[in-house]
Amino acid sequence: MEDAxxxxxxxxxxxxxxxxxxxxxxxxxxxxLRRYLRPQPxxxxxxxxxxxxxxxxxxxxxxxxVDLGWLLGQEHRAEVAARLCFACENxxxxxxxxxxxxxxxxxxxxxxxxxxxxxxxxxxxxxxxxPGGIEGYGQAFVVSEEQxxxxxxxxxxxxQPPSYRDLHLWPSHPGxxxxxxxxxxxxxxxxxxxxCELLRIxxxxxxxxxxxxxxxxxxxxxxxxxxxxxxxxxxxxxxLGLSPHSDATGLTLLLQVSSVPGLQIRRYGGWLPVMPxxxxxxxxxxxxxxxxxxxxxxxxxxxxxxxxxxxxxxxAAFHSSENGTTYGPLEDIVxxxxxxxxxxxxxxxxxxxxxxxxxxxxxMDAMKIS
Numbered sequence: 001m002e003d004a005x006x007x008x009x010x011x012x013x014x015x016x017x018x019x020x021x022x023x024x025x026x027x028x029x030x031x032x033l034r035r036y037l038r039p040q041p042x043x044x045x046x047x048x049x050x051x052x053x054x055x056x057x058x059x060x061x062x063x064x065x066v067d068l069g070w071l072l073g074q075e076h077r078a079e080v081a082a083r084l085c086f087a088c089e090n091x092x093x094x095x096x097x098x099x100x101x102x103x104x105x106x107x108x109x110x111x112x113x114x115x116x117x118x119x120x121x122x123x124x125x126x127x128x129x130x131p132g133g134i135e136g137y138g139q140a141f142v143v144s145e146e147q148x149x150x151x152x153x154x155x156x157x158x159x160q161p162p163s164y165r166d167l168h169l170w171p172s173h174p175g176x177x178x179x180x181x182x183x184x185x186x187x188x189x190x191x192x193x194x195x196c197e198l199l200r201i202x203x204x205x206x207x208x209x210x211x212x213x214x215x216x217x218x219x220x221x222x223x224x225x226x227x228x229x230x231x232x233x234x235x236x237x238x239x240l241g242l243s244p245h246s247d248a249t250g251l252t253l254l255l256q257v258s259s260v261p262g263l264q265i266r267r268y269g270g271w272l273p274v275m276p277x278x279x280x281x282x283x284x285x286x287x288x289x290x291x292x293x294x295x296x297x298x299x300x301x302x303x304x305x306x307x308x309x310x311x312x313x314x315x316a317a318f319h320s321s322e323n324g325t326t327y328g329p330l331e332d333i334v335x336x337x338x339x340x341x342x343x344x345x346x347x348x349x350x351x352x353x354x355x356x357x358x359x360x361x362x363x364m365d366a367m368k369i370s
Contacts, residue, residue: 012129012134012138012139012140012141012142012143013142013143013144013145015139015142015149016032017121017125017153018139018150018151018152018153018229019117019121019124019153019227019229020121021229022151022229022230022231023229025232028232033235035148035149036148036149036150036151036235036239037148037235037238037239038148038238038239038240039238040238041237041238042237042238042239042240042271042305043237045269045270045271046264046270046271046273047061047267047268047270047271047272061267061272063087063091063093063094063095063265063274063276063282064083064086064087064091064093064094064095065083065094065095065097065277065280066080066083066084066087066094066095066096066097066198066283067080067097067098068096068097068098068099068100068194068197068198069098069099069100070098071084071197071201072197081201081204081205084198084201084202084205085205088202088205088285088289088296088297088298089296089297089298091265091300092246092265092284092285092297092298092299092300093265093274093282093283093284093285093300093302094282094283094284095276095277095280095281095282095283096194096198096253096280096281096282096283097277097279097280099194099280099281100194101187101190101191101194101281102190103279105183105186105187105190106187106255106279108183108186108187109183109184109187109255109315110255110257110313112180112183113155113225113257113313113315114257114258114313116155116225117153117155117225117227117311117313124137124155125137127155127169129156134156134354135156135157135158135166135169136155136156136169137153137154137155138153138154138156139152139153139154140154140156140224141243148240148243150240150241150242150243150304151228151229151231151239151240151241151306152226152227152228152229152241152242152304152306153226153227153229154224154225154226154227155224155225155227156222156223156224156225157169157170157184157222157223158220158221158222158223159184159188159221159222159223159317160188160189160192160220160221161219161220164220170184184223188221188223188317191221191253191255191281191317192218192221192317192319194253194281195217195218195221195250195251195253195317195319196215196218198251198283199211199214199215199217199218199250199251199319200214200215202214202289202297203215206293206296206297206330206332206333207332208330208332208333209332210332213292213330213332214292214330216321216322216325217250217251217288217289217292217319217320217321218250218251218319219319219320219321219322220319220320220321220322221317221318221319221320222317222318222320223315223316223317223318224315224316224318225313225314225315226241226242226304226312226313226314226315226316227311227312227313228241228242228262228304228306228307228311228312228313229306229311230306230307230308230309230310230311231306231307231308232308233308233309236306236307236308239306240303240304240305240306241262241303241304241305241306241312242302242303242304243303243359244266244301244302244303244359244360245301245302245303245359245360245361246286246287246290246299246300246301246302246360246361246363246364247284247286247287247299247318248286248287248288248349248350248353248363249286249287249288249318249319249320250286250288250289250318250319250320250321251283251284251285251286251289251319252283252284252286252316252317252318252319253281253282253283253316253317253319254276254281254282254283254284254314254315254316254317255281255282255314255315255316256276256282256314257313257314257315258310258311258312258313258314260307260310260311260312261273261274261275261312262304262305262306262307262312262314263276263282263302263303263304263314264302264303264304264305265300265301265302266300266301266302271303284299284300284302285297285298285299285300286299286318286319286320287299287361287363287364287367288320288321288327288349290341290364291327291328291329291341291364291367292327292328292329292330292333293329293330293333294329294330294333294334294337294339294340294341295340295341296333299361299364301360301361320346321346323346323347324345324346325345325346326343326344326345326346327343327344327345327346327349327367328341328342328343328344329341329343339369340368340369341364341367341368341369342367342368342369344367349367352366
């Protein structure tokens with residue numbers, strides 16, 4: 001029997017549509033603008049080499065690259081497995097190349113996302129989030145009238161397993177926008193496969209005897225398609241597309257849809273801009289993996305900045321366990337050490353998540369044993 005669709009996903013407080021605001025910036029009232037302006041310019045804590053203090057190319061830091069084909073083979077397996085372990089322990093992010101997702105599937109997904117966000121506002125809002133829900137077109141993690149808002153819109157779906165899907169958001173006719181059912185089906189299934197393969201190798205690296213203790217974190221998948229419209233140039237330095245946070249999931253796989261950079265990750269107390277290699281999936285360790293591994297693998301804060309002239313789009317696939325899972329350090333990990341995180345039900349964990357705004361690693365702070 002297929003797992004029942006999760007309930008109580010909750011939603012956000014209603015906020016203005018950012019795509020609409022960006023289309024007519026002259027009508028943006030000062031009282032509303034203040035909800036998007038951050039106290040400090042976003043360039044305050046960029047890492048030194050991004051502020052013109054250039055270092056040689058071979059000394060600059062780059063997000064590690066993991067070749068999944070080599071990881072699943074024999075000749076280079078040990079070397080690449082060690083690289084994966086290093087990335088999970090020291091970066092929380094890595095770029096997945098040779099993932100074997102057909103290029104035509106990825107390109108079709110990109111075209112569909114660009115097509116959807118280019119639709120007239122009335123067509124997109126016909127797929128708007130319902131009160132108290134997160135699926136559909138809109139925004140997430142707005143929990144108070146006082147918090148700073150993100151300069152972005154999203155289209156969010158539960159995508160795997162099929163029993164989780166809200167089919168009125170999945171058009172079945174060819175050429176449909178949002179992404180048609182066949183396109184979503186192919187892309188999300190391929191990305192879920194990649195997540196499962198990566199989690200299996202992580203289990204081997206960690207010495208987890210039952211690999212399913214880790215691969216169960218690819219049992220379910222939600223997909224967030226992000227749109228960051230241009231921001232008025234006078235304010236762009238104090239506006240964010242996505243607030244600093246770590247992902248409250250198992251493993252996230254991100255596809256950059258447009259070539260405009262915007263993702264930044266927390267590194268040495270500053271922010272490191274990331275421009276993924278063409279065709280890669282950018283992977284990041286989520287909070288649940290940090291808990292499962294008792295802090296050996298670390299989720300890392302990241303944020304998205306916006307551009308004054310160009311829009312940016314991306315698609316993130318979040319992987320987690322099925323309903324009824326307990327989130328806590330795995331027995332094989334804490335056999336000879338103290339648990340640093342408490343164990344709670346997945347229901348308790350997600351109630352914590354949906355009641356919180358995006359704010360650094362606040363979820364992990366709540367999970368730690370003091």
